[in-house]
Amino acid sequence: MPSLLVVIFAIELAVxxxxxxxxxxxxxxxxxxxxxxxxxxxxxYAQQRKLQAEYLACRKELNGTSSxxxxxxxxxxxxxxxxxxxxxxxxxxxxxxxxxxxDRNVTGVRWALxxxxxxxxxxxxxxxxxxxxxxxxxxxxxxxxxxxxxxPMGSVSIVAWQSxxxxxxxxxxxxVGAIVGLVVGSKQKQGVPVGAGGNGxxxxxxxxxxx
Amino acid sequence: MSSAIVxxxxxxxxxxxxxxxxxxxxxxxxxxGGVGKTTTSCSLAIQLAKVRRSVLLISTxxxxxxxxxxxxxxxxxxxxxxxxxxxSAMEIDPNGSxxxxxxxxxxxxxxxxxxxxxxxxxxxxxxxxxxxxxxxDEAMSFAEVLKQVKSLSxxxxxxxxxxxxxxxxxxxFPSVLEKALAKISQLSSQYGPLLNGFLGSxxxxxxxxxxNEMMEKLETLRETISEVNTQFKDENLTTFVCVCIPxxxxxxxxxxxxxxxxxxxxxxxxxxxxxxxxxxxGSDCEQCNARRRMQKKYLDQIxxxxxxxxxxxxxxxxxxxxxxxxxxxFSEMLVKPYVPPS
Numbered sequence: 001m002p003s004l005l006v007v008i009f010a011i012e013l014a015v016x017x018x019x020x021x022x023x024x025x026x027x028x029x030x031x032x033x034x035x036x037x038x039x040x041x042x043x044x045y046a047q048q049r050k051l052q053a054e055y056l057a058c059r060k061e062l063n064g065t066s067s068x069x070x071x072x073x074x075x076x077x078x079x080x081x082x083x084x085x086x087x088x089x090x091x092x093x094x095x096x097x098x099x100x101x102x103d104r105n106v107t108g109v110r111w112a113l114x115x116x117x118x119x120x121x122x123x124x125x126x127x128x129x130x131x132x133x134x135x136x137x138x139x140x141x142x143x144x145x146x147x148x149x150x151x152p153m154g155s156v157s158i159v160a161w162q163s164x165x166x167x168x169x170x171x172x173x174x175x176v177g178a179i180v181g182l183v184v185g186s187k188q189k190q191g192v193p194v195g196a197g198g199n200g201x202x203x204x205x206x207x208x209x210x211x
Numbered sequence: 212m213s214s215a216i217v218x219x220x221x222x223x224x225x226x227x228x229x230x231x232x233x234x235x236x237x238x239x240x241x242x243x244g245g246v247g248k249t250t251t252s253c254s255l256a257i258q259l260a261k262v263r264r265s266v267l268l269i270s271t272x273x274x275x276x277x278x279x280x281x282x283x284x285x286x287x288x289x290x291x292x293x294x295x296x297x298x299s300a301m302e303i304d305p306n307g308s309x310x311x312x313x314x315x316x317x318x319x320x321x322x323x324x325x326x327x328x329x330x331x332x333x334x335x336x337x338x339x340x341x342x343x344x345x346x347x348d349e350a351m352s353f354a355e356v357l358k359q360v361k362s363l364s365x366x367x368x369x370x371x372x373x374x375x376x377x378x379x380x381x382x383x384f385p386s387v388l389e390k391a392l393a394k395i396s397q398l399s400s401q402y403g404p405l406l407n408g409f410l411g412s413x414x415x416x417x418x419x420x421x422x423n424e425m426m427e428k429l430e431t432l433r434e435t436i437s438e439v440n441t442q443f444k445d446e447n448l449t450t451f452v453c454v455c456i457p458x459x460x461x462x463x464x465x466x467x468x469x470x471x472x473x474x475x476x477x478x479x480x481x482x483x484x485x486x487x488x489x490x491x492x493g494s495d496c497e498q499c500n501a502r503r504r505m506q507k508k509y510l511d512q513i514x515x516x517x518x519x520x521x522x523x524x525x526x527x528x529x530x531x532x533x534x535x536x537x538x539x540x541f542s543e544m545l546v547k548p549y550v551p552p553s
Contacts (some may be wrong), residue, residue, distance in 0.1 A: 068459050072515035075466045082470070 005161065008121065012165040015114050016173055027106050034110055041098065048091050055084045121197060122158045129155030215529065222521045226255060226452070226481060226545045230262050234432060234447045234532035239477075241372040242454035243464045247485035247525070249276040250532045251454045253370040253540030259367055260298040267365040268292075268300040269356065273375045275302040281533055295536045299365070303356055396430050400424075446478035453479060456486045466516070482520050484513065486527040489551035 016025060035042050058081050067074040127150050133143065135154065143154055151157030222228075229235060240252035242351075249270070256268040267289055270277045277300050281292055289299040310490050360368055443449045451472055455465040465482065472479050487506055490499040513522060525541075526549050532541045 067463065071459070071462055071509065071512040075516050078466070079470065 003149065004121070004125060007117075008158065011117050011121075012115060012162065012169055015118065018110065018114065020177070022108065023107070026137050027103050031102060031107055034102065039115070043058050044091070044095060048095060049092060051084065051088055055081070055088055057110055058084055080209075106122075118162075122162055124204075125158045126150040128158060130148075130158055130161045131156055148186045220518070222480075224521065224523055224548050226258065226483075226521065227450070227522055228451060228521055229255070229481060230258060230420045230546070231445075232450075234472050235450060237369060237443065237449040238367065239372055239449070239451045240369065240454060241451060241468065243461050246456045247453050247483075248272075248454045249280055250538070250541065251452065251483050251485065251525075251545075252369050253277070253280050253538050254532075254545055255452065256298055256300075257539055257542040257544055259369070260295060263366045265296070265297045265365045265367075266299070267360065267363070267368045267416055268298065268371065269368060270300070270302045270371040271304075272371060273304055277302055277371065279450065280533055289365075292535075305382060316433075376463055391429050393433065396433070414500075444476040449477060451479040452480070452481045452483060454483045457484055457506040457513070459509070462509055462513065469517075480518055480520055481523065482513065483523045483525060483545075484510065485525045487524050489526055489549075492553065526551070 036064075037042055058077060060073070062077045062081050065074045066075055129151050135145065138146075143182050146156050146160045147153050148157055148159060151160075229238065238255065241249050242248050243498065249272070252270075254266060256303055260266045267453070268277065270285075275285070281300065283293055285300045285302045287301060287303055292300050293300050331541045446474060452467050453468060455461040469479060487510075488499055488503045490496055490503055494500065511525070525544055528541070532538055
């Protein structure tokens with residue numbers, strides 16, 4: 001068992017990453033990985049795509065056939081089109097159900113791995129000191145605050161450590177986000193002439209104000 | 212006989228298969244308006260009457276044509292057609308029969324003044340309101356007719372359906388209908404005693420209707436409808452005769468109808484193609500020849516598409532097919548294929 005300090009930090013890091021990339025995006029990446037594995041599911045998907053292609057071809061042919069001049073051919077195509085569409089819908093429904101189940105499971109696991117310990121560990125190790133503060137360096141009220149809620153006086157409690165981790169990681173994430181935004185923004189600025197658009201918007205805003 | 216050898220695998224171009232299938236109880240005749248449904252159903256009835264003990268012809272078309280075809284007035288009661296001993300006809304109005312149902316409800320219960328005050332009326336309103344459960348009116352009227360018909364013992368019953376083509380729409384959702392009615396029955400059996408406690412010993416509703424009696428009626432209706440459904444989906448008991456003319460729209464509607472019938476699980480294996488033109492050879496009628504060519508085109512398409520059907524080809528006559536004699540003569544061609552004069 002690695003140190004509790006590290007575990008807490010790792011959990012907070014995971015939460016931050018999930019928050020920043022978005023749970024849905026992570027789910028979809030996992031789903032893509034899962035479906036690319038050689039399972040029955042990926043076979044189903046391949047079949048679905050084949051069916052789709054067949055349907056589209058049939059549809060194209062149907063649209064290209066005159067119902068007045070070649071009624072028999074048209075009607076046969078129409079029957080094929082209808083059955084294919086029905087199959088496709090059925091298949092789509094079952095695949096969607098599978099995906100919903102997968103999403104539910106992934107979400108459950110994610111909660112069990114992040115939010116669960118995030119609440120459970122501070123509750124379970126509330127009385128355990130994470131590390132001790134050097135004696136006499138901090139005034140009483142700081143020591144009291146850092147040992148909140150139930151850790152021994154003069155130590156840093158798990159809750160305090162957790163919030164410290166969260167704070168640092170949030171700051172870091174914001175910094176990284178800002179830098180990325182800046183870089184991307186400057187690249188876009190080089191591509192698009194801003195002057196005219198800016199003026200236009202400004203002018204229009206001004207007009208509105210005078211109105 | 213050479214043609215018989217060539218078309219050895221093709222099905223006979225007559226309705227003989229229907230005449231021979233003794234187990235058939237219900238025969239529907241349907242198609243777009245104006246393609247000769249009534250003429251076909253009358254002719255089929257005449258032919259069937261020759262080989263069956265008793266035949267009933269029912270028109271569910273609001274624009275009743277049976278009276279016209281036989282030049283005799285028919286009503287809601289089955290009546291023998293003049294000149295026949297085992298062929299009767301009746302005309303029912305799918306919309307009217309609900310009113311009859313309600314009226315019957317009133318008569319059954321003398322204590323119930325008016326009889327229209329309660330849930331039956333709500334039900335009727337739900338049925339006739341702009342957003343009804345689709346087809347419930349037809350389902351109810353069919354249920355009602357079939358109850359009547361079952362008590363009379365006809366061997367075969369032919370329906371001349373309305374041209375809307377949705378006569379059998381209710382077969383699409385028997386489960387929905389059954390579920391709804393089952394729910395009502397269940398509720399009534401659960402809360403019936405409770406309600407009766409409120410309502411007093413005779414279970415009379417505030418508007419004068421009897422709760423138990425009404426529930427019994429609904430239950431009977433449900434049973435009848437589910438029985439009708441099972442019967443209509445049995446290919447030994449029921450078949451559908453599609454009537455069309457060799458023109459695009461009619462053909463299009465026929466194809467749609469056949470697909471629809473397949474989804475309901477109703478058997479259909481005969482198509483009657485009406486109003487075929489056979490201009491005399493060497494005829495210089497320009498319109499006739501042009502029309503003949505067009506009809507030929509669609510006939511070929513029909514034969515290609517419906518190779519598993521008995522396709523009956525009926526000529527367009529120079530006179531209206533009305534009256535017993537003309538219908539009888541016309542009906543011959545359902546059994547013996549028409550040979551154009553050469």
